[in-house]
Amino acid sequence: MGSLEGIITGFQTAFSIEAIFFVLLGVFAGTIIGMLPGLGPISAIAVMIPMTFGMDASIALIMMAGVYYGAIFGGSTSSILLNAPGVSGTVATAFDGYPMAQQGKAGKALAIAAISSFVGGTVSVILLMLLAPALSSVAISFGPPAYFALMVLGLTAIASLSEGSTIKALISAVAGFMVVTIGIDPQTGTQRFTFGNINLLEGLDFLVIALGLFALAEVCSLVLNRKDESIKNAHNIGSLKLGKKDFKEMSGPMSRHSILGFILGVLPGAGATIASFIAYITEKKISKKPEEFGKGSVKGLAAPETANNAATSGAFVPLLSLGIPGSGTTAVMLGAFLVLGVQPGPMLMTDRPEIFWGIIASMYIGNIFLLILNLPLIPYFAKILKIPRPLLISLVIMFSMIGVYAISFNTFDLYMLLLFGVIGFIMRLFAFPAPPFILAFILGGMLEQSFRQSLTISNGSLMIFITNPISLALLIISLLSFVIPIIQQLRKTKQRG
Amino acid sequence: MPISQKTLNSGDVLMFKTVNQRVSIVLLLIAALYLIIAYQIPSYPYTEVDADVIPKTLGWLLVLLSASLFFLKDSDSEEQKERRKIPKKEIGVLLVVAGFILVYIALLEIIGFVLVTGLFIFFCSWFLGYKKYITNAIVSILFPIIMYLMFTELLKLSLPSGILPF
Numbered sequence: 001m002g003s004l005e006g007i008i009t010g011f012q013t014a015f016s017i018e019a020i021f022f023v024l025l026g027v028f029a030g031t032i033i034g035m036l037p038g039l040g041p042i043s044a045i046a047v048m049i050p051m052t053f054g055m056d057a058s059i060a061l062i063m064m065a066g067v068y069y070g071a072i073f074g075g076s077t078s079s080i081l082l083n084a085p086g087v088s089g090t091v092a093t094a095f096d097g098y099p100m101a102q103q104g105k106a107g108k109a110l111a112i113a114a115i116s117s118f119v120g121g122t123v124s125v126i127l128l129m130l131l132a133p134a135l136s137s138v139a140i141s142f143g144p145p146a147y148f149a150l151m152v153l154g155l156t157a158i159a160s161l162s163e164g165s166t167i168k169a170l171i172s173a174v175a176g177f178m179v180v181t182i183g184i185d186p187q188t189g190t191q192r193f194t195f196g197n198i199n200l201l202e203g204l205d206f207l208v209i210a211l212g213l214f215a216l217a218e219v220c221s222l223v224l225n226r227k228d229e230s231i232k233n234a235h236n237i238g239s240l241k242l243g244k245k246d247f248k249e250m251s252g253p254m255s256r257h258s259i260l261g262f263i264l265g266v267l268p269g270a271g272a273t274i275a276s277f278i279a280y281i282t283e284k285k286i287s288k289k290p291e292e293f294g295k296g297s298v299k300g301l302a303a304p305e306t307a308n309n310a311a312t313s314g315a316f317v318p319l320l321s322l323g324i325p326g327s328g329t330t331a332v333m334l335g336a337f338l339v340l341g342v343q344p345g346p347m348l349m350t351d352r353p354e355i356f357w358g359i360i361a362s363m364y365i366g367n368i369f370l371l372i373l374n375l376p377l378i379p380y381f382a383k384i385l386k387i388p389r390p391l392l393i394s395l396v397i398m399f400s401m402i403g404v405y406a407i408s409f410n411t412f413d414l415y416m417l418l419l420f421g422v423i424g425f426i427m428r429l430f431a432f433p434a435p436p437f438i439l440a441f442i443l444g445g446m447l448e449q450s451f452r453q454s455l456t457i458s459n460g461s462l463m464i465f466i467t468n469p470i471s472l473a474l475l476i477i478s479l480l481s482f483v484i485p486i487i488q489q490l491r492k493t494k495q496r497g
Numbered sequence: 498m499p500i501s502q503k504t505l506n507s508g509d510v511l512m513f514k515t516v517n518q519r520v521s522i523v524l525l526l527i528a529a530l531y532l533i534i535a536y537q538i539p540s541y542p543y544t545e546v547d548a549d550v551i552p553k554t555l556g557w558l559l560v561l562l563s564a565s566l567f568f569l570k571d572s573d574s575e576e577q578k579e580r581r582k583i584p585k586k587e588i589g590v591l592l593v594v595a596g597f598i599l600v601y602i603a604l605l606e607i608i609g610f611v612l613v614t615g616l617f618i619f620f621c622s623w624f625l626g627y628k629k630y631i632t633n634a635i636v637s638i639l640f641p642i643i644m645y646l647m648f649t650e651l652l653k654l655s656l657p658s659g660i661l662p663f
Contacts, residue, residue: 187544188541388629402648430520460546
């Protein structure tokens with residue numbers, strides 16, 4: 001099927017009444033879950049997956065994509081109103097958004113966030129439409145060694161770019177990979193780490209891990225902070241109107257960071273968080289009045305909000321065209337694809353154009369819905385933040401339990417969910433980042449498969465990864481991506497010692 | 498006094514080091530356990546790369562990384578230390594919530610989804626300090642019923658009905 005025909009199919013899918021309804025549902029749910037304290041896009045996607053059972057795959061994935069960028073959009077609201085970002089991608093939003101709210105201009109801040117998110121989201125979808133097919137046609141020639149190297153790069157990039165210690169992030173990734181080796185080895189049929197338990201033969205479901213490490217671990221933090229009264233001090237929203245001067249000030253950062261944020265989103269490991277920080281720092285550096293930043297600057301708010309939404313669409317490039325997620329959140333998105341029986345990758349564009357182009361096309365609609373939901377309706381939405389913490393905690397626990405149970409109808413998985421909730425909480429206490437864990441868990445199976453396929457091709461020689469130019473280049477980059485931070489860390493240790 | 502102050506400081510440094518070192522010891526134990534089982538994976542003759550290659554690699558990688566963690570000094574910030582300071586009472590609260598979850602799982606397939614979910618929401622919210630009994634009761638009744646109907650009617654997935662007749 002030709003590319004143009006594919007695009008038309010995609011738009012037809014995305015503009016059907018059913019798809020429009022589910023996009024609306026997706027962005028609505030995403031906005032609300034993203035707005036809730038602590039619950040980010042990973043929990044939002046994981047909680048919504050059970051809703052898609054029995055749905056048509058293209059419609060279901062259009063909805064799930066909506067949940068994802070809706071959650072990024074919604075996260076800015078709690079950053080601005082409470083200085084409590086629901087998502088790490090909106091931490092930078094609070095730098096200038098919260099001071100603006102403190103000055104009684106919360107409405108203006110929310111409007112700036114909504115408009116810059118819309119611009120960032122929409123511009124980057126255009127770029128996504130151009131880049132994803134191009135990358136797909138390149139990736140179609142990739143063999144197992146190149147895929148192996150690509151996944152290794154994804155893992156080392158997320159480990160070296162995550163907050164805190166690189167070694168802890170790498171340990172987290174190795175642990176995630178270890179958990180996925182539980183079950184029957186698909187290539188030889190050998191049982192590994194099953195301890196004779198029939199519930200472990202098929203391995204653990206990714207929802208158990210995603211909901212445990214993210215939603216339940218977050219519940220623990222919510223329990224500890226349940227007496228937090230910050231919502232009672234939330235400011236009145238005030239007028240949502242923006243003046244001509246505001247638009248003039250926003251236009252620069254919006255145009256710059258739509259593109260820059262998109263590029264950072266495409267790169268493995270970077271994503272919305274890093275894109276928003278870089279956008280903030282760049283804007284402050286090039287500003288004529290850097291002293292305004294941190295005190296309610298329009299530019300300082302528009303820049304990270306544009307960038308994090310642009311990065312979200314950017315992250316769909318490797319996910320759709322290579323089938324390889326570059327972040328924890330897109331890893332869970334990949335999980336959603338696999339649950340619905342869709343394998344993203346270079347063949348998706350030609351084999352399932354209604355999914356490939358449908359998701360992309362639906363993002364235009366989704367962003368318009370988000371603008372409508374966030375601009376006039378935001379004062380009503382913000383009331384969600386007032387949901388009492390104890391009730392919120394009980395409901396999040398129940399959503400997680402239902403999600404896992406609906407996949408397996410087995411209480412064994414629920415015990416495992418609780419176990420991973422505890423593991424996730426302990427990881428937080430000792431500053432082990434969870435995104436590398438979930439990414440390794442989701443990539444682990446594919447990584448092992450491509451590794452073994454490569455060695456089968458080469459009759460067991462590891463040289464195949466070096467003689468293949470693509471895999472060699474990627475492996476060198478991934479080696480550098482974690483060796484450099486470790487050397488820097490060691491130097492710091494030496495200097496201090 | 499100066500002496501005691503000095504010992505206090507070096508004690509601090511010692512504590513500082515031991516957090517990461519204790520964690521790394523635990524990780525080494527996990528790695529060892531994982532490797533012991535990995536070396537017992539039966540071999541399969543007709544393949545270039547057997548099922549035990551990746552697990553063994555992962556086990557040794559974890560050994561290597563935990564050893565590096567042992568020697569790293571400065572990756573535990575003040576903020577993280579602060580985060581670990583949980584009052585004993587709060588640990589008790591977390592354990593009770595975990596206990597509620599365990600009871601929930603154990604009873605789910607026996608007394609059924611709607612009843613056990615309603616009870617969980619009501620008692621868990623109440624335990625965590627939610628005092629508006631009427632709102633709590635309404636949510637505890639409506640949420641499980643809506644969820645149950647959505648799953649069984651819309652998504653055609655059966656949740657355990659338990660002792661309730663429907």
